Amino acid sequence: MFKRRDVTASCLILAKIICRKKTRLNMIMESLHEYLETVAGYIFDDDKLVTYKWLSKELEVHVNIAKQILWEFWQKYKEKKQFECVFLLMGHLHDDGMRVEIVKEKNLSTAKEKYSKIISKHVYSLQKTLPETQLLMLAEDGDVKFSGIKCIENNERNDEEIHMFRWGTASREIESASREQVQSSVSEAASERKATSPEGKQVAKKKNADRKGFDNLFGKAINKQKNPSASSNADKVEVDSFNHKKETSKNVSAEKKKNTQKGGLSNFLELGKNQTKTPADSLNKGKSANSSDKECANSFDAEKGANSLTKEATEEKVSKTGFKQIQNMRSKKRNRSKETNNAVKKRKRIAIQSDSSNSEPSDNENESELDLPLSPESSPAFLKDRSVSPPQVKHENGKRKVLKIVDKTFEEDGFLVTKKVHVYESCSEEEPEIIEPKNEKKIVSESHSEVKGKKNTKQTTLMNFFKK
Amino acid sequence: MFEARLVQSAILKKVLDAIKDLLTEATFECSDSGIQVQAMDNAHVSLVSLNLRSDGFDKYRCDRNLSMGMSIACMSKILRCAGSEDTVTLRAVDNPENITFIFESPNKEKLAEYEMKLINMDQEHLGIPETSYSCVVKMPSQEFSRICRDLSQFGESITFACSKEGIKFSASGDYGQATVKLAQTADADNEEEAVVVNMQEPVKLTFSCRYLNCFIKAGPLCAQVQLSMSNDVPLVCEYKIGDIGHIRYYLAPKIDDDEEN
Structure with a gap:
């Protein structure tokens, strides 16, 4: 009797749980429908360029949810309505390079041919019409609150800047670069300090710091780029790959991530060979006093292992835990990825000594256009007068x-x-x-x-x- | 009836060349004594006074005084149609609406007639007071042309400074300074090439190159140019036209702004 009552009680509880789950599912479906309607409004009524970042900010949802919403929308309406879809592709090229690009739907298949392995493919934006993919630059950036990644030092560059980067640079720029280095090293140090304190309260702060540290990469990339000697495009690719890896990491399964890691590694090895040593570079590296130079390779391997492990772990946790925890994990992950970056730096340094032959892939031209380093904010002259043509x-x-x-x-x-x-x-x-x-x-x-x-x-x- | 005949059309051609840069249109006053033109440029800075005496023409008849407004550009075009050896005849009726230019070739085989419409113009005759100038300089017109052209490359105005020794032209500008001094010719055996300075008191005047460069277009008319100057009055730049008359240019000087204030 007692037992039966117990069973019925448990049955009741179970039923309740199921019920709750169902309602939750219903709620999700409802909200999804709502979202899809809103998106339709944005696209067809407001004529907006709906990028996933912008959408996440607008709907106050996580970027990955935004991506999902866009995907659902595209799946649902691609037959019925007239609109354009832009995809973001990321992967390894046939020549071991890495590439991140946005392509229109119609060019998707041709774009895919370039890759030996595609790590990530997701909807970047939906819009009624898009004559130029570059127009997407006009779309607002995402909000870091929803894990949209934004680089403070990321400025759109005008033609003149691009020209400068392509044809050599001025002494003043190098000056500004060195200034940046100092800044970056300071912020790096700060981020390191913060990373060591494990307090959960500081998560938000940490995030910021991390971002700074991450941004340093960009600064460094710029420095490298600025050296008038043959600056390797590979650098940019590398930086970009890091950037986007994070951006899309949640889309990708753990297994895939490992691949990324490997690909990244081989990439860096390759890149390291291409690297040309410059004073700015070495200075930079000298400042990043995170590890000793001697055991770079070993430490790197170890780190890599640790990295992949932690990543897997986080992935698992992500699946179990809620949204807030994701954010926490993210911040930790960022720490990790920063470490790998440091490792990468070390790696490069070794490689410099080994070889300096520059074997640039055939579609580097293309790449350099897409993946030019981010312009420093310390060149207001450029930003002031934008010339239409070089x-x-x-x-x-x-x-x-x-x-x-x-x-x-x-x-x-x-x-x-x-x-x-x-x-x-x-x-x-x-x-x-x-x-x-x-x-x-x-x-x-x-x-x-x-x-x-x-x-x-x-x-x-x-x-x-x-x-x- | 008005009729004036000039065997040498070249003279009239040169006269037109000498005024066409300064004037767009002018009133030709025809009287028994001859043809007179007085006109200012649009800026009222310079004045052209042209006098062709009736006795200088090969045939001259003017029954009534006429004032005919003519477009200088048009007249210049017509005169360009005349051969240098041609004889030119100007003809108009008493109350003319047109003036006719007749060009005859020396062998009388070719006769060309050009008719030009006259324009109504306001009478704007200035009374030019008789002045005795402090300095009267006679110099070869070629030399004067040369100096004006050369100095105008250095500045927009040329300063004429006249003293006992001679006359000094100077100009200064962004590139530097240029000065040309002409001394009085000691022995005037060749009248045409002589520089003669007739000075009561020294003068120093500044004139705009732009106008001077228009004046020197009259250089071909005469080997000598006469510059008459007094302080703070317009320059008179006179070229004789053969033995039939003269062309006089009056040019207002540039004055110091400070002085005025």
Whole structure:
């Protein structure tokens, strides 16, 4: 009797649980429908570029949920309605390079051919029409609150910047780079300090710190890029791969992750060979005093093992625990990935000594366009004047000169005439490039004032002398 | 009836060349004594005074005084149609709406007639006071042309400074300074190449190159140019036109701004 009652009681409890689960499922489905409707509104009514990051911020959901929503939406409506879908692809290329790119749906199959293995593929954005994928840059960034990754130092670069990076750099930039290094090293140290304190309260802070540390990578990438010597594209790929690995890590299964790890490793080994040593580089590395140089390889292997382990563990936990915990794990994971980054640095250093032959893959050209390093915020001059097209360039006496339109003022028949003149100006340095025209004007105006100071003459008319 | 005949059309051609840069249109006053033109440029800085005496023409008839407004550009175009050896005849009726240019070739085999519409113009005759100038300089017109052209490359205005020794032209600008001094010719055996300075008191005047460069277009008319100057009055730049008349340019000087204030 007692037993039966017990059984019935347990049955009741079970039924309740099932019921609750069902309702929860219903709720989820309902909210999904709601979300899909909202997304439809964004796309078709508001004509928005709905990227997963933007959506996560807008709906205040995790980025991965946002991705899922977009995927559902695409699955549901791709036959019925007219809209464009952009995918993000990440994977290994046939030449052992890594590549992250966004492609339109129609180009997806051709894009996929480039990869030997695709690590991640997810919907990047949905929109009514998209003439240029670059337009997606206009879409708002995600919010870190929802695990959207944003790099503070990530600036869109204009043509001039790209030009600069492609054709060599100015001394000033190197200066700014070194400044960045100092900054980055400081922030790195800070992040390290914070990483050591295991308090859960500091999770949020840690996150920030981590991000800083992560951002340092970008700073370093820039430094490397800035060296006028053949800067390897591989670097950028590497950095990007890190960036995106994190971004999409949740999409990918643990197994896949291991692959990534391996691929990443082989990648770095390859890249290390390509690496050209530069003072800025070595300085940077010197500052990242996380580990000894001697046992880099060993420590790296160990780290790698630890990494994969922890990652697996976190993955498991993620499946079990709730959203908040995911965030906690994330922050830890970030710590890990930072460590791997450090390891990577060490790795590179060894490789530098071994070989310096530069074997760039065939589609590096493409890659460099996509994966240019992030522009430092310390180049406001660039951001101010965005040129539509890169200026015409000629080389003279080893100095690069750029064709510019300059306002020139001169006196002509007693009138001050200002004309736009095409002038080749040396732009070996950024500073004079901006100041020069001003100087010229100054000189002109000075000479004018001089002339006037000498003989401040005024033309009289004959009417003063002759009468009608 | 007005009719003026000039055997040498070249003279009239050169006259037109000498004024076409300064004037767009001008009133030609025809009287028994000859043809007179007085016109200012648009900025009222310079004035052209052209005088062609009736006795200088090969045939001259003017029954009534006429003032004919003519487009200088158009007239210049017509005169360009005349051969340098042609004879030119100007003809107009008493109350003219048109003026006719007749070009005859020396062998009389070719006769060209061009008719030009006249324009109504406001009378704007200035009374130019008779002045005795402090300095009167005669110099080869070629030399004057050369100096004006050269110095105008250095500045927008040229300063004429006249003293007993001679005349000094100077210009300064962004590139530097340029000065040309001409001394009075000691022995004037060749009248055309002589520099003669007739000075009561030294003068120093500044003039705009732009106008001077227009004046020197009259250089081909005469080997000598006469510059008459007094402080703070307009320059008179006179070229003789053969033995039929003269062309005089008046140019207001540039004055110091400070002085005025």
